[in-house]
Amino acid sequence: MWPWSSRFRTATVTCLACGDNVSRSTAREYDKYGDRWDRTDKAFEHLCPDCHTDLCHHPRDELEDLLVELRAGEEETETFLEGYLAAVEDRYGRVEEES
Structure with missing residues (x-):
């Protein structure tokens, strides 16, 4: 059954x-x-x-918690992205763009 x-x-x-x-x-x-x-x-x-x-299949430790903390989906896109980049740089260092 x-x-x-x-x-x-x-x-x-x-x-x-x-x-x-x-x-x-x-x-x-x-x-x-x-x-x-x-x-x-x-x-x-x-x-x-x-x-x-x-989909990126790399580990995403702490990502979901960070998205919830930054109120993903509740903020305007530009405001959210600015806050996300600032939080990532604060926690993990400067974000480097690939050329």
């Missing part, structure tokens, strides 16, 4: 990056806390295969 929660899964999900609807079976689960293996009381977001491939 399937677990209770699997009975109500939708056949399609929306990619959080591009907004396309894709079949759940081809989508990639995304857990913004970086712990997709702990499934207790968790709802996942999803990425389509193309957006998942384009």
Whole structure:
């Protein structure tokens, strides 16, 4: 018998990056806390295969906490980016642009 929660899964999900609807079976689960293996009381977001491939797969330690602290999505884009760059430089050193 399937677990209770699997009975109500939708056949399609929306990619959080591009907004396309894709079949759940081809989508990639995304857990913004970086712990997709702990499934207790968790709802996942999803990425389509193309957006998942384009995603940076480097560790993102402290990133989510920094985004919450800087109120990502609540500030104007320019204000947020200025604050983000200042916080990154303060914590990790000067940001160098690649040429």
